[in-house]
Amino acid sequence: xxxxxxxxxxxxxxxxxxxxxxxxxxxxxxxxxxxxxxxxxxxxxxxxxxxxxxxxxxxxxxxxxxxxxxxxxxxxxxxxxxxxxxxxxxxxxxxxxxxxxxxxxxxxxxxxxxxxxxxxxxxxxxxxxxxxxxxxxxxxxxxxxxxxxxxxxxxxxxxxxxxxxxxxxxxxxxxxxxxxxxxxxxxxxxxxxxxxxxxxxxxxxxxxxxxxxxxxxxxxxxxxxxxxxxxxxxxxxxxxxxxxxxxxxxxxxxxxxxxxxxxxxxxxxxxxxxxxxxxxxxxxxxxxxxxxxxxxxxxxxxxxxxxxxxxxxxxxxxxxxxxxxxxxxxxxxxxxxxxxxxxxxxxxxxxxxxxxxxxxxxxxxxxxxxxxxxxxxxxxxxxxxxxxxxxxxxxxxxxxxxxxxxxxxxxxxxxxxxxxxxxxxxxxxxxxxxxxxxxxxxxxxxxxxxxxxxxxxxxxxxxxxxxxxxxxxxxxxxxxxxxxxxxx
RNA sequence: GGCGGCGUAGCCAAGUGGUAAGGCGACGGCCUGCAAAGCCGUGAAUCCGGGGUUCGAAUCCCCGCGCCGCCUCCA
Numbered sequence: 001x002x003x004x005x006x007x008x009x010x011x012x013x014x015x016x017x018x019x020x021x022x023x024x025x026x027x028x029x030x031x032x033x034x035x036x037x038x039x040x041x042x043x044x045x046x047x048x049x050x051x052x053x054x055x056x057x058x059x060x061x062x063x064x065x066x067x068x069x070x071x072x073x074x075x076x077x078x079x080x081x082x083x084x085x086x087x088x089x090x091x092x093x094x095x096x097x098x099x100x101x102x103x104x105x106x107x108x109x110x111x112x113x114x115x116x117x118x119x120x121x122x123x124x125x126x127x128x129x130x131x132x133x134x135x136x137x138x139x140x141x142x143x144x145x146x147x148x149x150x151x152x153x154x155x156x157x158x159x160x161x162x163x164x165x166x167x168x169x170x171x172x173x174x175x176x177x178x179x180x181x182x183x184x185x186x187x188x189x190x191x192x193x194x195x196x197x198x199x200x201x202x203x204x205x206x207x208x209x210x211x212x213x214x215x216x217x218x219x220x221x222x223x224x225x226x227x228x229x230x231x232x233x234x235x236x237x238x239x240x241x242x243x244x245x246x247x248x249x250x251x252x253x254x255x256x257x258x259x260x261x262x263x264x265x266x267x268x269x270x271x272x273x274x275x276x277x278x279x280x281x282x283x284x285x286x287x288x289x290x291x292x293x294x295x296x297x298x299x300x301x302x303x304x305x306x307x308x309x310x311x312x313x314x315x316x317x318x319x320x321x322x323x324x325x326x327x328x329x330x331x332x333x334x335x336x337x338x339x340x341x342x343x344x345x346x347x348x349x350x351x352x353x354x355x356x357x358x359x360x361x362x363x364x365x366x367x368x369x370x371x372x373x374x375x376x377x378x379x380x381x382x383x384x385x386x387x388x389x390x391x392x393x394x395x396x397x398x399x400x401x402x403x404x405x406x407x408x409x410x411x412x413x414x415x416x417x418x419x420x421x422x423x424x425x426x427x428x429x430x431x432x433x434x435x436x437x438x439x440x441x442x443x444x445x446x447x448x449x450x451x452x453x454x455x456x457x458x459x460x461x462x463x464x465x466x467x468x469x470x471x472x473x474x475x476x477x478x479x480x481x482x483x484x485x486x487x488x
Numbered sequence: 489g490g491c492g493g494c495g496u497a498g499c500c501a502a503g504u505g506g507u508a509a510g511g512c513g514a515c516g517g518c519c520u521g522c523a524a525a526g527c528c529g530u531g532a533a534u535c536c537g538g539g540g541u542u543c544g545a546a547u548c549c550c551c552g553c554g555c556c557g558c559c560u561c562c563a
Contacts, residue, residue, distance in 0.1 A: 045563040228563030371510035
């Protein structure tokens with residue numbers, strides 16, 4: 001096994017990953033605030049940490065993976081008010097949708113998915129600890145964290161408190177002693193949901209839940225804490241302050257942050273109207289297309305969504321499954337060893353396994369890992385023609401290649417692991433449905449074309465192929481008969 | 489004003505000191521009834537520009553130019 005090197009935002013460098021008490025790894029990733037539908041950015045975070053989770057398990061670690069839900073917050077309350085529903089209903093709806101969509105994307109379920117409102121006592125207890133330590137103060141039923149009492153404040157984001165005050169927009173509140181102080185407990189305004197606390201009715205501040213829940217499920221020190229780059233400040237900075245001030249222990253060993261999504265080069269935002277929802281993407285593309293698109297760029301870099309880019313991902317994925325589809329059809333026609341092409345593929349397979357894992361071990365470089373998959377694929381395609389009359393050893397090699405693709409990119413990236421036959425058939429059906437075509441319409445024409453070809457009536461055969469193309473169906477003739485796919 | 493990132497072929501994207509992965513596209517050849525797919529080959533005198541360090545730099549340093557993110561809720 002290669003060493004796993006992971007970029008740590010705390011040190012701004014790649015480090016060899018060593019958990020505190022192997023083989024256990026505690027990983028806590030900030031989930032969503034359940035007030036609206038999930039967008040591509042949420043999917044990216046979920047997929048990136050899903051790959052990290054899968055890879056850690058592949059390396060033999062026992063991973064406790066926690067991803068939380070913020071189910072009480074201003075935005076949830078506002079939406080509830082606007083729609084005349086309860087905040088619980090709003091949160092419940094978007095959590096459920098998120099779970100369904102992530103499942104559709106092949107994102108594995110975390111070990112725990114705690115919700116903020118189910119941990120109010122833990123949060124209150126944490127606030128009390130902070131008060132007891134003298135790093136928090138109470139004003140009018142609210143509790144604030146006193147940033148100047150925590151010497152390390154700013155160590156994650158690389159900001160000095162002095163700098164943050166100059167020229168920056170910080171929330172103004174007369175209640176705070178220092179503008180950088182943040183709320184641990186907010187007093188309830190009339191009509192707002194609240195929980196009783198030693199400081200009066202109110203609700204927890206946003207940052208507090210992650211500290212309280214990670215403490216409960218993972219202990220005082222996390223091996224990995226993740227989230228989007230946009231959470232570095234203030235969210236994760238504040239979590240560090242709260243947690244370390246309370247426990248006196250390092251909160252996190254490795255902070256991992258994924259890059260953000262842009263759309264046609266612009267920040268994705270509702271106000272810009274360029275919001276890409278997961279629901280819509282799932283209606284148009286196979287989940288693996290979306291995963292492939294998300295993983296073609298290194299997780300820390302910004303990723304630009306364009307129609308062209310996701311279509312390219314789809315094309316590449318179809319190419320992958322197309323080759324696997326034929327590989328799967330290879331049958332042994334006689335006993336025998338590998339011939340030249342087989343030996344070459346066997347060698348490529350070995351190289352592939354080693355390089356694929358090495359790529360992921362280098363800070364989860366999925367772009368390189370995928371490049372290796374396509375390198376292997378190119379060898380598969382070279383092998384294919386001669387393997388129509390496969391020897392027993394060649395047929396076995398074909399099975400071996402399929403197994404490796406399923407076990408490495410399939411199991412670790414969630415790309416390429418489906419049964420090729422099912423994938424192809426499934427995509428045909430899906431695309432036909434989108435175009436309002438029936439399978440029968442396609443098959444009748446294919447059949448007629450085959451008959452025309454047998455009769456060497458190529459004019460008619462070509463006319464039928466043209467007709468299919470106009471319907472969006474591309475046909476190509478293979479040794480195994482006509483193979484067809486439907487255009488996007 | 490502060491902090492950070494990015495600029496690599498037509499497009500996307502790896503590579504962070506040893507002589508440019510991969511995807512999409514383009515062109516030529518093979519294959520094909522013709523196509524398509526695939527395979528083979530072509531394609532960056534060179535990595536935004538300029539200086540510097542080094543035997544050697546896309547990779548390190550400095551100075552510019554351009555783009556972007558964060559500093560307020562945000563994956």
